[in-house]
Amino acid sequence: MAENGIKTTLLNSVSTIDSVIGNRDGSTVRVPLVDFARQISGQAPTGTDEWLLAQKWAENPEDVPVLPDQFSALHHAKKSAAAEIVASAKAELSTDQATISLAAASQSAVSKDQAQVAALAAGAPLVTTLTDPVPTNGTVEILQTGAGGQVWQVVTGAWSIVGWITMPTFANVAGMALATGLLDGQNITVTGGENTEREYFTYDATSTAPVDGALVVTATGMGAGRLISTRTVYAxxxxxxxxxxxxxxxxxxxxxxxxxxxxxxxxxxxxxxxxxxxxxxxxxxxxxxxxxxxxxxxxxxxxxx
Known part of the structure; x- marks a missing residue:
C-alpha cells in the first residue's frame, strides 16, 4: 500500500537487498520505491525528484541549504574539518601567547581581529600553494608556510593575505621584518632572537619610533609601523x-x-x-x-x- 510515496514491501528469504538495507530475511520494511529500484538495479533512475533530493542531502555545497536551515552531509563534514583546524590553530596561538604579557585592552582588540580571521578561515582548505588560476572573488584558502598558517582571500581577481591563523614564527629578525598580513597588536615569535634565544615582538601599525634593528624594527613587509620587542633583558x-x-x-x-x-x-x-x-x-x-x-x-x- 502506498503512503506518501512509500510502499510496504515484504522481502522473501532469498532477497538480495537484505545485506544492503540491513534487515533480516522475511522482515517487513518500508522502503521508498525509488531507493528500492536503485538497490535492485545498482543505479538510480535519473531525472527523478527523489534522486535529485537524495543527491542534495549528500552533496549540496557548504552553506547551501537543502531545506530551510537544513544542510547536506558534505556541509557538516567540511564544517567539522574546518573547526578542527581552527581549534588546533587557536590552541597553538593560545599556548604561544601565554608567555607574553599584554595590556588587557590591547589583547581584547587583537583577539577580536584574530577571531574574525579564524571565522573567515572556517571551512577553507589547507594548501601549500594558492590555487592558480585565481578562483572567484571571495574564495578563501589557508596557506601553510614555514612561518605559520596564513589566511588568503581572492579580492578583485587577485589573492590577498588577510591574516594569520597561527602565531607568525620566524628564524631571525630579518625574516620577521618582511612579514605581511599582520594585525595591529599581533604577536610574533623570533626563535633566534637576542643571545640566540626565543624572543617575542608586537606589531604596532602606527608607531614611528626610532629603530635600532633589535628592540624596535621597521615593519618593512607591512609598509608601515614597527615591530617592538617585549624582552626585558638587554645585551x-x-x-x-x-x-x-x-x-x-x-x-x-x-x-x-x-x-x-x-x-x-x-x-x-x-x-x-x-x-x-x-x-x-x-x-x-x-x-x-x-x-x-x-x-x-x-x-x-x-x-x-
Missing part, C-alpha cells in the same frame, strides 16, 4: 640607554652581566638617552655597581646599600 648597558620603549612602571629590567633595574615614571635614579626612566637595584649582596650607571669599573667599584 648591554648601551642598549638599555638608547631604548625608546616605555615599559610599565615596576617592570623588572636586567642588563646582562651588569645588574638589575626597575622601570619608573617618577623618583628614578636614571633618565636614559632614549627616554627610559629607571631605578637602580642592588644585587643579592646589597651592592650597586658603578657599571649600573654606565661607567666602566672594576670589581671593587661598588657601593653597599
Amino acid at each position: 648591554s648597558w648601551g642598549e638599555m640607554n638608547t631604548d625608546v620603549r616605555t615599559p610599565p612602571a615596576g617592570t623588572a629590567l636586567t642588563v646582562r652581566g651588569v645588574g638589575g633595574f626597575t622601570a619608573a615614571t617618577s623618583g628614578q635614579d636614571l633618565t636614559l638617552s632614549g627616554g627610559l626612566k629607571v631605578t637602580v637595584d642592588a644585587n643579592s649582596s646589597g651592592e650597586i655597581l658603578v657599571e649600573q650607571f654606565g661607567e666602566v669599573g672594576t670589581p671593587d667599584d661598588y657601593a653597599t646599600v
